[in-house]
Amino acid sequence: MVIEIEAKENEKTSNIKEKVEKPEKIETCYLCNKKFDMNKDDYSHYKYDKYPMCDYCSQFYGFYDE
Structure with a gap:
């Protein structure tokens, strides 16, 4: 019982740490x-390490992925 509670607390704190480590970075899809x-955590990425691409366009144009 104690181990389960500690495991749940560790999961909660790790989720909080993940949220803190990723600050919001607003970009405009090219x-x-x-x-x-x-x-x-989606399919958004930089195309050719320079041009930001949103989740929707990344999935729609996914067949062009390198």
Whole structure:
């Protein structure tokens, strides 16, 4: 019982640490000009390490992925 509570507390604190470690980084997609958070856990990424691409465009144009 005590071990389960400690495990749950460790999971909660690790989730909080993950949220703290990822500050919000607002970018504008170069295809659709939509503002989005680059640090979210989705398919958003930089194309050619320079051009920000939102989650929607990354999934839509996914067949062009390198």
